[in-house]
Amino acid sequence: MLLLFSFLFGICIGSFLNAVIYRLPRKISLSKSRSHCPGCNKLILWYENIPILSYLFLRGKCSKCDFKIPFQYPLIELIVGVFALFITPNSLELNNLWSYFFYVSVFSSFLSIVLIDLRHKLIPNSINIYLSLIFFCAVVYTKGPYYWATGAAIGVLFPLGVTYGFYLIKGQVGLGGGDIKLFGALGLYLGPIGIIHNIFLSCFVGAIIGASLILLKVVDRKTPIPFGPFIILVASVQIFLPEYFARFMGLILGHP
Ligand SMILES: [Zn+2]
Structure with a gap:
């Protein structure tokens, strides 16, 4: 039933x-x-x-x-x-119902972001705000402010700095504002270490897939490739399959 x-x-x-x-x-x-x-x-x-x-x-x-x-x-x-x-x-x-509501909300937001970003190359502010609220509710009683505040700060400032540097050197905007806000929202929940993992892995996966699409001539060098789906891909493993993600990071960083 x-x-x-x-x-x-x-x-x-x-x-x-x-x-x-x-x-x-x-x-x-x-x-x-x-x-x-x-x-x-x-x-x-x-x-x-x-x-x-x-x-x-x-x-x-x-x-x-x-x-x-x-x-x-x-x-x-x-x-x-x-x-x-x-x-x-x-x-x-009550605990079970909250987890259920949390996972359905996160999954739904992720699905919307991927489909909207692929088609329109943007991530709506309202979805990022909704995600931030859900993530904040999930961590505010279980983790200290150091965890979520530094997570969110790194999520926003680190990609912002890299994008700004990239802009100064090449005169092109790399990441969109929606991507940076999404990193910030995820940082609340993933914390400082988790969001750094996400930033590096999503850039890595994005670079490999972007280069493959250019080599296979699916897109040309000038076409901007939406970055949101790569962030979501990595975040989905981190949030829905945390044991697999921990094992995967153990393999990469060389400790069991
Ligand atoms: Zn009709």
């Missing part, structure tokens, strides 16, 4: 994320609740807006015109639903 409820909850969050991913980069308010078909501007009725089911009975098309509903919509609903299913707590204790 709890599993079913958790899955349905995840699907509904996924449905909300579809609105976030579409509306935030286009500066459309989230509180304007009714959506319209982008093809013919028809108002989407409540029964055409049920997560996953509506996509199936509409056969992936608008009911009035032939506008194809992107497959991304039901897919995101399903991904968040399955994630929520996996982390369903086995009892309704």
Whole structure:
């Protein structure tokens, strides 16, 4: 029963994320609740807006015109639903519920950042602010201020310094403001050591993938490659699979 409820909850969050991913980069308010078909501007009725089911009975098309509903919509609903299913707590204790809420929030924010950054090459401020609040709540009672304050300071100042230096030398802006704010938010939760690991590893992975894309002529040298997905990739392992990350860092730094 709890599993079913958790899955349905995840699907509904996924449905909300579809609105976030579409509306935030286009500066459309989230509180304007009714959506319209982008093809013919028809108002989407409540029964055409049920997560996953509506996509199936509409056969992936608008009911009035032939506008194809992107497959991304039901897919995101399903991904968040399955994630929520996996982390369903086995009892309704307050601690378990908080962890559940925390992981669903972080996962949802990460998913939105990756999709928005890939398409629009920006990370909305509101998602960074939301993440900072969630992370702050998670550490404020368990870690001392030294941990989260230095984590956030390093997360903002270190990439900012490097970007500024890069700008002075090459006259190009390397990292966007959204990336730097995201590092700052993550620094709260990961602490000073964790955020340094994240900065170095995400730059390393980003440089390798960026160079490969240029070599394979998928992008040319001038195209800016969104950096957010690399930060999120490393942070996801750090937050959702911390034991694997610790073992991986042990291998790199040469201690068991
Ligand atoms: Zn339509």
